[in-house]
Amino acid sequence: MRAAVLQFPGSNCDQDALFALRNDMGAAAEYVWHDETSLKGFTAVFVPGGFSYGDYLRSGAIAARSPIMEAVKEFAESGQPVIGVCNGFQILCEAGLLPGVLMPNRDQKFICQDVFLRKEISDSRWTRGSQKVLRIPMAHGEGRYTASEEQLEELKAKNLIAFRYTSAAGDDDPEANVNGSTNAIAGIINERGNVLGMMPHPERAANPRFAYGDGLQILQGLTSE
Amino acid sequence: MADSLKKLGYAEVEGARIGKLIELEVQEYSEERVKQMCDRLLANPVIEDYRFEAVE
Numbered sequence: 534m535r536a537a538v539l540q541f542p543g544s545n546c547d548q549d550a551l552f553a554l555r556n557d558m559g560a561a562a563e564y565v566w567h568d569e570t571s572l573k574g575f576t577a578v579f580v581p582g583g584f585s586y587g588d589y590l591r592s593g594a595i596a597a598r599s600p601i602m603e604a605v606k607e608f609a610e611s612g613q614p615v616i617g618v619c620n621g622f623q624i625l626c627e628a629g630l631l632p633g634v635l636m637p638n639r640d641q642k643f644i645c646q647d648v649f650l651r652k653e654i655s656d657s658r659w660t661r662g663s664q665k666v667l668r669i670p671m672a673h674g675e676g677r678y679t680a681s682e683e684q685l686e687e688l689k690a691k692n693l694i695a696f697r698y699t700s701a702a703g704d705d706d707p708e709a710n711v712n713g714s715t716n717a718i719a720g721i722i723n724e725r726g727n728v729l730g731m732m733p734h735p736e737r738a739a740n741p742r743f744a745y746g747d748g749l750q751i752l753q754g755l756t757s758e
Numbered sequence: 759m760a761d762s763l764k765k766l767g768y769a770e771v772e773g774a775r776i777g778k779l780i781e782l783e784v785q786e787y788s789e790e791r792v793k794q795m796c797d798r799l800l801a802n803p804v805i806e807d808y809r810f811e812a813v814e
């Protein structure tokens with residue numbers, strides 16, 4: 534694997550992502566600046582978190598229209614893996630690579646805490662072989678996933694909801710849905726399954742020396758089929 | 759917002775909303791091109807509606 538970690542003005546999880554890919558996964562990874570127009574030579578793309586362009590207009594909106602995102606669209610169409618985390622998820626939604634939008638958290642507060650995610654699909658490259666419930670940190674002010682009625686129906690019908698916020702035991706629990714996402718959605722994939730967007734940060738929990746390294750199980754999706 | 763106005767004595771206020779106002783300066787006005795700008799960047803159709811007007 535050779536992964537591209539995109540950098541936009543205001544990205545701030547790019548270093549975490551590069552570290553996780555290089556040190557925790559032992560993979561080759563390089564930064565790619567937003568002005569670039571090619572992803573030649575890369576086999577995976579990581580769109581990191583942060584506050585690209587200061588969240589002006591809407592979170593992820595400006596970054597989604599940058600030159601590198603045209604290359605990411607082509608890359609995704611070719612079936613290669615793309616993960617967007619936090620602001621990266623917002624960017625993928627704004628770019629039209631994933632449906633829906635991330636709204637300000639229900640309680641209007643920035644939330645920084647560990648959450649439990651239940652994997653909702655087991656035959657995806659991102660979840661195959663992973664535990665049923667993963668503990669992953671989140672840190673965002675705008676992570677309340679929502680989408681149009683038709684988009685939500687399609688996500689359910691086509692089994693595209695990858696992760697939901699649940700209790701530690703993996704049970705549905707309104708209290709666990711801390712940002713108020715529709716249907717407790719924490720992460721979704723595209724129809725082809727090669728693009729994953731999620732609000733919690735697997736790259737921040739990918740080191741086996743931590744008490745938990747569950748994020749690594751998700752990042753493995755960048756290398757598998 | 760509506761509550762605050764009511765507390766100030768404006769009992770007639772039934773609702774209030776805050777929206778976004780974007781002012782564009784263009785060399786030449788084209789309704790079609792401004793609509794494109796709204797659809798391609800300025801508004802997100804999942805959560806937003808828009809309307810625009812041209813002023814001199």
